[in-house]
Amino acid sequence: MFKPEPMVFLEAIILSNDERDVLKAIGQLNKVHLEKTKSGYGTELSESTEVNSDLSKFEHIRLRIQELRQTFNIPPAKEIYTSTEMTLEKAEETLNEIESESRKLFAEKERLLKTQREIKETIDRYSLYRGFELPILNEKHFNFLHFVTGNIPLGNLEYLNRNLGKNTIIIPLKREKNQQYMFIVTSKEESSELEKLLEQAGFQKELLPVVEKETMDSFLMEKDEEYRRLSVEIDEINLKIDSLKFEIIDILNEIEGFIEFEYGLIKAGQKFLRTEATVALSGWVPLREIHSVEEVIRETTKNRYILNIRPPDEASEHEVPVLLKHPRLLRPFEMLVSAYGLPTYKEFEPTLFVALSYVLMFGMMFGDVGHGLVLAICGIIALAKGKSQQIKDFGVLIISVGISSMIFGVIYGSYFGIEELKKYAIWHDPIDCDPIKLMYFAISIGIVLISVGLILNALNHFRKGDVIGGLLDKFGLIGIVFYWGAIIILIKGASIKAHGLLGVFIFVFIFIPIIGWAVKEPLEHIIKQRKGVHHKKEEGIGAAIMESCVGAFEAILSYLANTISFVRLAAYAMSHAALLFAAFMVAKELKSIPYVGGGLSIFIIILGNIVAIVLEGVIASVQALRLEYYEFFGKFFSGSGRPFEPFYISAKVKEKI
Numbered sequence: 001m002f003k004p005e006p007m008v009f010l011e012a013i014i015l016s017n018d019e020r021d022v023l024k025a026i027g028q029l030n031k032v033h034l035e036k037t038k039s040g041y042g043t044e045l046s047e048s049t050e051v052n053s054d055l056s057k058f059e060h061i062r063l064r065i066q067e068l069r070q071t072f073n074i075p076p077a078k079e080i081y082t083s084t085e086m087t088l089e090k091a092e093e094t095l096n097e098i099e100s101e102s103r104k105l106f107a108e109k110e111r112l113l114k115t116q117r118e119i120k121e122t123i124d125r126y127s128l129y130r131g132f133e134l135p136i137l138n139e140k141h142f143n144f145l146h147f148v149t150g151n152i153p154l155g156n157l158e159y160l161n162r163n164l165g166k167n168t169i170i171i172p173l174k175r176e177k178n179q180q181y182m183f184i185v186t187s188k189e190e191s192s193e194l195e196k197l198l199e200q201a202g203f204q205k206e207l208l209p210v211v212e213k214e215t216m217d218s219f220l221m222e223k224d225e226e227y228r229r230l231s232v233e234i235d236e237i238n239l240k241i242d243s244l245k246f247e248i249i250d251i252l253n254e255i256e257g258f259i260e261f262e263y264g265l266i267k268a269g270q271k272f273l274r275t276e277a278t279v280a281l282s283g284w285v286p287l288r289e290i291h292s293v294e295e296v297i298r299e300t301t302k303n304r305y306i307l308n309i310r311p312p313d314e315a316s317e318h319e320v321p322v323l324l325k326h327p328r329l330l331r332p333f334e335m336l337v338s339a340y341g342l343p344t345y346k347e348f349e350p351t352l353f354v355a356l357s358y359v360l361m362f363g364m365m366f367g368d369v370g371h372g373l374v375l376a377i378c379g380i381i382a383l384a385k386g387k388s389q390q391i392k393d394f395g396v397l398i399i400s401v402g403i404s405s406m407i408f409g410v411i412y413g414s415y416f417g418i419e420e421l422k423k424y425a426i427w428h429d430p431i432d433c434d435p436i437k438l439m440y441f442a443i444s445i446g447i448v449l450i451s452v453g454l455i456l457n458a459l460n461h462f463r464k465g466d467v468i469g470g471l472l473d474k475f476g477l478i479g480i481v482f483y484w485g486a487i488i489i490l491i492k493g494a495s496i497k498a499h500g501l502l503g504v505f506i507f508v509f510i511f512i513p514i515i516g517w518a519v520k521e522p523l524e525h526i527i528k529q530r531k532g533v534h535h536k537k538e539e540g541i542g543a544a545i546m547e548s549c550v551g552a553f554e555a556i557l558s559y560l561a562n563t564i565s566f567v568r569l570a571a572y573a574m575s576h577a578a579l580l581f582a583a584f585m586v587a588k589e590l591k592s593i594p595y596v597g598g599g600l601s602i603f604i605i606i607l608g609n610i611v612a613i614v615l616e617g618v619i620a621s622v623q624a625l626r627l628e629y630y631e632f633f634g635k636f637f638s639g640s641g642r643p644f645e646p647f648y649i650s651a652k653v654k655e656k657i
Helices: 014-029 049-070 090-128 152-165 191-201 216-269 287-299 331-340 351-365 367-384 389-414 421-423 435-463 467-472 477-498 502-531 540-565 567-590 597-638
Strands: 009-013 034-035 082-083 143-154 171-175 180-185 277-288 305-310 653-656
Touching: 009 014, 009 180, 014 287, 014 540, 049 090, 049 216, 049 435, 082 216, 090 171, 090 216, 090 502, 143 152, 143 191, 152 180, 152 191, 152 653, 180 191, 180 502, 277 287, 277 435, 287 305, 331 389, 331 597, 351 389, 351 421, 351 567, 351 597, 389 567, 435 467, 435 540, 435 567, 435 597, 467 477, 467 502, 467 540, 467 653, 477 502, 502 540, 540 597, 567 597
Parallel strands: 082 653
Antiparallel strands: 009 277, 009 305, 034 277, 143 180, 171 180
16 A cells, blocks of 8 residues: 555567567456567567568558548547458558548538628628619610619718719618619710719719629529528538438548557557577566466467566666556545655555545635535546546545545534534534644644655665665754754753753754764765776765755755745635625624515625635645645655556457358
8 A cells, every 4th residue: 555566577588570469469358568678588670671661551540540530520430340250451541432432521511602702792792782672784785874883971972962963863772881772874975974973972883783684683583592402512512422421421530540559559568678599578567466377378379489577676666667557445545646756666655644634624714514414425426427437436536525525514513504404513613713723733634644755765765775865965863853853852842942952952852963964975985986887977075065065955845845835724724714704794793684684695605615615625635635745745756657558458359241
């Protein structure tokens, strides 16, 4: 529980003919983190032109499938599968046929839509001339009449009417945006005078389409009919597109499964060394799974293999992948740890400490029985209705902090902030109690959590064989001596002074740790030089002494700042209670308003509780997480672990019937 899953390093030599089947079996097993095979077994798989060409084709086909899915709005497959009959050539040929057919359909659809848009623009443009039976013949057909269509600003309409000739007729059409549309008829003799007058009045001409033996109404009727015909053709194209979509769904899924399957095998194979007849594969396997992995290799190769299993002792802690395994109650808090980073293989795994401390701190800041009950109910709903494991784990987290909030709510006597129920408190409401005592309790939580971090840091150093770091690191054993010594002196300073031991305590618990911090870097520098282990860029003893002194000063400040930081637990507990108190104060004032006072009062109380649940809930969760990451993890947790990522092939192979 306090360390990652034990790992072993597996090295297997198999026949080249068995490589593909072994990779399939391991990929389905999902328990082997493949690694690049170290030299000594053969030669690396060369980056051959053929392999690179296949990988490039796979990538290109993957992009083509994504484009087809977007074009036809086909969601990703829930289950990826392929068949033994699928090949790269067949996949490309099938995609070519699908893309060719789809291009034709969508090109035809776009052509029809473009034509339909043009017709719609024509109909919209000339629709105001409907119902007037206006002729749209060429003027050469009229020996005595002159026609003009267009619009004029409304302010110029009176001027136009006043100056028109006697043989001129205006047929008003419609008004739109301070413009009057009209149709004007005059004689051929007065046409030139009319044109001059229209120009002076700001008349904007609009040329009507010229169609022999047509009126505007008959012209628009033809356009309407053409628009409807195009709509029918577009519907037919859409039906063909939908039909093609349903035809290709399974085909695309099969090709995609084939690509993922083959691509995964090739990429995995590039990690291995090989001779003409054998292949050496290697990877990390959880210790508890090694027998199942070996059994799969044995069955697949029919006992034609050589297996070597090594413990991770020779590997660097950063080389060994980290796999965290927890029971259901701790899995949500594993998410909180992983969000910061993973421990290295030899570091202590802090999920249990995070679970206990996070729930405790959240409950202290968010203490209310009613609010905790709301959170717990939301968590139960997420746990029962959640479709993914992550949502269910989040539900467990919400239930946990909700129960903690309810416990602190009983301690505070807070039940949705109702004043009458505070008398049943085990202790006090945060804003009614002595705030100093609440702060002391908050700091006590911080002292315990920081102390656990210091102990874990020292143990981490000792597990890695770093004795000097475990003893003299600013967060090592000597740091524990300093931290607790300073706390004892602050709390019991007067009593210690009365016994004449203050100087001894300061020397033992303050001065000696500071000296220890100061000599750590120089001591490590000297040891490295004697062992001949040093880097070219590493500076001399003077720089090491300076670095240690700066580190000692930084340690003193960090202990003080990290401890005081936990005062925020008390501050946010009082903030939560104060928000509810303010809501009830406002509700009390509104209650005196005639007629509506009672309703407004209840509304404010409900609104205040909703705001407290949402706002304070977010604040409490963020602040508790901040204390975990900065004040607790900062003492011992690197977060630089390498995740265990087993080789996995999601595509299932199905035999064609």
